[in-house]
Amino acid sequence: MLEELEVRDLGPIHHALLKPATGMTAITGETGAGKSMLLNAIRLLSGVPARGDLVSPGSKEAWVQGIFTQEEGAPVLGIIDQAGLPAEDDGQVFISRSIPVGGRSRAAVNGRSAPLSLLEGISSDLVTVHGQTDQMRMANPGRQRDFLDAYAQDEHELAEFRLAWSSYQSSRKRLDSLRNQEAGLAAQADYLRESIDRIDQVDPHPGEDEDLHQQRDRIEHAAQISQGLRMALGALDAAQVDPDGDGPSVSGLLEQAISALEGIGIGGVFQESARRLRSMNTDLSDLVFTLSSEMDDEVQEGDLDKINARIHDLGELTRRWGPTIDDVLAWRDKSRLDLEDMDASPEKLQELQDQCSHDRDAALKAARALSRTRATAGHTLGDRVSEELESLAMAGAGLEVKVVQQDDDALDQHGLDDISFLFTPYPGSPQLPMGKSASGGELSRLMLAMELVAAEARTAGMKPGAGNGQASDGGGDVLPNQNQAMRESMTFIFDEVDAGVGGRAAVELGRRLARLAVTSQVIVVTHLPQVASWADAQFVVSKHDGQSGGVETVVDEVAGETRQREIARMLSGSESTTSLEHARELLVSSRL
Structure with a gap:
């Protein structure tokens, strides 16, 4: 609901503050006074393109702000909260727009900059303007479908269809993906088989490549190793190198030193020194044994060629699936599992085909149920709107809502239906698509009739066509049940709705605007006193001499x-x- 509209330097309006009534508000004034600028202000808050020529002469920029109040849980609050622009605790939403003479306009929501796309997104839940240009949007089949769904109160059928459609889309996507991969999967499976066979032929073992490199290093340095061992062993124990030699060994000399110290016969440092020498001699004997065993490990002829060939084979594997043999073995094990899945793809393909067919059948079934609900509601909507038009000085006018169920191949995210609103503005006129077949005033009255009928359905809280027990005002009009009525957060604005209307029809027009205002906020721009008199609040737009000597437009509430x-x-x-x-x-x- 629009609580407050403030305008500065927009066209002839230098400043205006409008606080509409909760119910119905009338904006009146002589032709040319500037009433259209108030509508332009609201359109600017809805994100329409701004023009610099809207700025008042002599001003640098125009500025408009609307304060809207939304009930807790309203969709708008969720949208702006996700955008990081939360509303006030009391549900107030502040929307403003500044339009400079030159350059781009700026928008803000709750005091923070916001893109125009956000204004466009939330305005559809805040304000509905029914003017000559705004009503052209109802020519859009999508908007007509949304209006019919709202009137039909088919939330359950829509939810069932959307769930079924989502499941169908998901299974179809998986099926298409598997089909597209079939050729690639066959080639990949061949590659995996050949790769696994090659690895199995080489039959590597964990860490084998490192061991072979160590062996090759030893073989390639065999002469250097042999010479070093002989020199070391010759120094430690010559008999290890030359059994016929008679040179002393380091171990034998240590034994002599140990015997000499133990022969002293006195403990203390001598005995401790003998003990340490014996320990050293034990370690030395182990070392000599280790080095001498290395002398015995002779390289057989042809060992180096075999090792190099094996290293080459292993290197081929690590280059392709490495970098180490352990990585190669891990890749082979994983590939075997992947290959099993690929080999089972025909079964999976058939399984997905069956699932996709099942999900499509479920979506078609849900779409047909939705279509039946829409068709019933469309028939009722057309009849009720035609009845309302009779009371709005449009005798013989009528609306037909066609819901044509298409072939199964036409199934899409909206169902199977081709929905069209066909309007007959006067007797004898051919049925023409809504939005392309009437004057601005006729379209405004048509939209009023549609909004009235939709409000009645919402107020009753029952699907159209059901016995809802609505009360009559005695003149054939169905009035909202006041005990059930809940005020909608939407603000309806009507312009040109009184064009070509007078007398008794004008009274009926005002009565119906007031009736809509029982459940929704209504703002109407009118020239008719019979319409304005029904309003809960009235604002007059008039021209006065400005302080600077020019003429400016002012907006005053009258009571x-x-x-x-x-x-x-x-x-x-x-x-x-x-x-x-x-x-x-x-x-x-x-x-x-």
């Missing part, structure tokens, strides 16, 4: 005697005793 005089002016152009009395009677009689 009491001031409003009575404005209604009298609208009736006769003057404030005569007769017109004032007529205005008073009109205001008194204009009540639901």
Whole structure:
């Protein structure tokens, strides 16, 4: 609901503050006074393109702001919260727009900059403007479908269909993906088989490549190793190198030293020194044994060629699937599992085909159920709107809502239906698509009739066509059940709705706008006193001499005697005793 609209330097309006009523608000004034600028302000808050020529002469920029109140849980609050622009605790949403003379306009939501796309996204849940240009949007089949779904209250059928459609899309996507991969999978399976066979032929073992490199290093340095061993062993124990030699060994010399120290026969440092020498001699004997065993490990002829060939084979594996033999073995094991899955792909393909077929059948079944609900609601909607048009000075006019169920191949995310709103503006006129077959005033009254019928369905809380027990006002009008009525957060704005209307039809027009205002906020721009008199609040747009010498537009709320005089002016152009009395009677009689 729009709580407040403030405008600065927009066209002829230098400043205006409008606080609409909760129910119905009328905006009146002489032709050319600037009422359209208030509508332009609201359109700017809805994200429409801005023009620099809208700025008041002599001003640098125009600025508009709307304050909207939304109930807890309203979709708008969720949208702006996700955008990082949360509303106030009381559900107030502040939307503003500044339009410079030159350059790009700027938008803000709750005091923070926001893209125009966000304004466009949330405005559809805040304001519905029914003017000559705005109503062209209802020519869009998508909007007509959404309107019908809202009227049909087919949330359950829609939810069932959307769930079934989502499942079908998911299985179809998986099936298409597997089909697209079939050729690639066959080639990949061949590659895996050949690779696994090659690895199995080489039959590597964990860490084998490292061991072979160590062996090759030893063989390639065999002469250097042999010479070093002989020199070391010759120094430690010559008999290890030359059994016929008689040179002393380091171990034998240590034994002599140990015997000499032990022969002293005195403990202490001598005995401790003997013990340490014996320990050293034990380690030395182990070392000599180890080195001498290395001398015995002779390289057989042809060993180096075999080792190099094996290293080459292993190197081929590590280059392709390495970098180590352990990596090669891990890749082979994983590939065997992958190959098993690929070999089972025909079964998986058939399984997915069956699942996809099942999900499509479920989506078609849900779409047909949704289509039946839409068709029933469309018939009722057309009949009820046609009845309302009769009371809005459009005798013989009518709306037909066609819901044509298409072939199964036409199934899409919206179902199977081709939905069209066909309007007959006058008797004898051919049925033409809505939005392309009537004047602005006729379209405004058509939209009013549609909104009235939709509001009745929402108020009743029952699907169209069911016995909802709505009350009648005695004149054939179905009035909302006041005990069930819940005020909608939507603000409806009507422009040109009174074009070509007068007399009794004007009274009925006002009555129906007031009836819609029972459940929704309604703002109407009107020239008719019979319409304005039904409003809960009335604002007059008029021109006055400005402080700078020019002419500017001001917006004033009128109430009491001031409003009575404005209604009298609208009736006769003057404030005569007769017109004032007529205005008073009109205001008194204009009540639901």
